[in-house]
Amino acid sequence: MSSPPSKVPVLFLGATGYLGGAFLSHILTTEFFREKLEITVLVRSPEKAHRLESEYKVKACIGSLEDTDEVEQLAEQAHVVCSLANADHIDMTRAILRGLKKRHERLQDRPVVMHTSGTGVLIDPRYILGNHITEDIYSDLDVEKLAAIPPQAIHRPIDLLFLDADKEGYIRLVLVLPSLVYGTPSGVLSQTGIANKHSSGIPGLIRAAIERKRAGLIGAGQAIWNHVHVDDLVDLYALIATKLLTEPDKVGLGREGYYFAENGEYLHYDLTMAISKALFELGAVESEEPVRFLTEEDVQAGALKERYLGASGTNSRARAERGRLLGWTPKKNIEDLWASIKPEAESIIQEMRGSA
Incomplete structure (x- = not known):
C-alpha cells in the first residue's frame, strides 16, 4: 500500500543508537509526526529491522554505514535525512550528499539534512592538560565565530561537507551540536531493547x-x-522538526543553522x-x-x-x-x-x- 502523497519521505540513520533511538521514539509515538512523515531506517540487525517494521510500521532496510551505495540510493529517495549515526563518518557523509545531489538535480527540490555533530568541535587543542579554564564561550548565534572554527577540529571535516553542500544550494542544513549527553532515554525504543539506552x-x-x-x-x-539530558535533546530535535514542517522560515539553516544543546x-x-x-x-x-x-x-x-x-x-x-x-x-x-x-x-x- 502506498503512503499518502502528503507524507514527507525521511531517511533516518542511527535508529537503534542512543540519540537516534531516543529521537525516533518520539517521532513514532507522536501523532503529528506519524501523520506527516514516512520513515525509512537503515539498521544492521535483521531482528531489529523486523521489529521496527512489524511494531512501528516503518520501512527498515538492512545494512550499515559502510554500505555507501545503499546509503546513496536511500538518500536520493528522501526529502529529509536525519543523520544521528556517526558525527565523523566521511564515506557515509559523501554517500548521503551524492544521493541528495541526484535528487536535487532530478526534482529541483532542496532536501533537508538534520545532522548531529557535537560541541567537541569547540575544543582548543592548546589546552589539554586540565589546568586551564577558558573564558572563550561560543554562541550558536555568532555566525562569524562559528565559521572560523578550524577545519581540523574534531567533527569539523564532516560539518564542512554538509555546510558546503548547503552553500552550493542542493541541501538545506540543520546542524545540531550536543554537549555531554547523559541520562536514560524515556523513549519506547530504548525501553524495549531496540535502541541503545546508554550514552557514550x-x-x-x-x-x-x-x-x-x-x-x-x-x-x-x-x-x-x-551538559544536556537526552530527553531535553530530543525535545530540541522535535521542535526543529516541527518548525521545519509548519513554520520553515523560522528555522535557521546553513551558516545560521547551528543549534547547540546544553543546559x-x-x-x-x-x-x-x-x-x-x-x-x-x-x-x-x-x-x-x-x-x-x-x-x-x-x-x-x-x-x-x-x-x-x-x-x-x-x-x-x-x-x-x-x-x-x-x-x-x-x-x-x-x-x-x-x-x-x-x-x-x-x-x-x-x-x-x-x-x-
Whole structure:
C-alpha cells in the first residue's frame, strides 16, 4: 500500500543508537509526526529491522554505514535525512550528499539534512592538560565565530561537507551540536531493547574506571564542558522538526543553522569525583582518588587511548541561544546530571558482570 502523497519521505540513520533511538521514539509515538512523515531506517540487525517494521510500521532496510551505495540510493529517495549515526563518518557523509545531489538535480527540490555533530568541535587543542579554564564561550548565534572554527577540529571535516553542500544550494542544513549527553532515554525504543539506552561519555568513563580499578583524570580537572539530558535533546530535535514542517522560515539553516544543546556547565574534576565516589560506594574501584595524567606524555600514552577520558583535560563552552529563541526549554539541570551517575554505574556494573 502506498503512503499518502502528503507524507514527507525521511531517511533516518542511527535508529537503534542512543540519540537516534531516543529521537525516533518520539517521532513514532507522536501523532503529528506519524501523520506527516514516512520513515525509512537503515539498521544492521535483521531482528531489529523486523521489529521496527512489524511494531512501528516503518520501512527498515538492512545494512550499515559502510554500505555507501545503499546509503546513496536511500538518500536520493528522501526529502529529509536525519543523520544521528556517526558525527565523523566521511564515506557515509559523501554517500548521503551524492544521493541528495541526484535528487536535487532530478526534482529541483532542496532536501533537508538534520545532522548531529557535537560541541567537541569547540575544543582548543592548546589546552589539554586540565589546568586551564577558558573564558572563550561560543554562541550558536555568532555566525562569524562559528565559521572560523578550524577545519581540523574534531567533527569539523564532516560539518564542512554538509555546510558546503548547503552553500552550493542542493541541501538545506540543520546542524545540531550536543554537549555531554547523559541520562536514560524515556523513549519506547530504548525501553524495549531496540535502541541503545546508554550514552557514550559517562558510561565510557565508568567502564574504564572499573577496568582500571580507579577513575582517571587529566591534571587537576580544571576545565569545563556543558551538559544536556537526552530527553531535553530530543525535545530540541522535535521542535526543529516541527518548525521545519509548519513554520520553515523560522528555522535557521546553513551558516545560521547551528543549534547547540546544553543546559549548564560542569567542571571535569567534579564529574570525575562523582563517578569515582559512586563506583567506590558500589565496590567497583579500589579508591575514591582517581589516577591522574599530569603531563602531555602521560596524556598521549595513556589518557588519549581512552576516548572519553581525553576530553577531561579540555574545555568546550557553548550557549544554546538559537534553540531557546525557537522555544526550546530544557528541564534537566546539573543536579539531574549528578543524580544520574550512580544508577548509570549500577546498570553498567551489572552489564559488565553479565558479560564476564
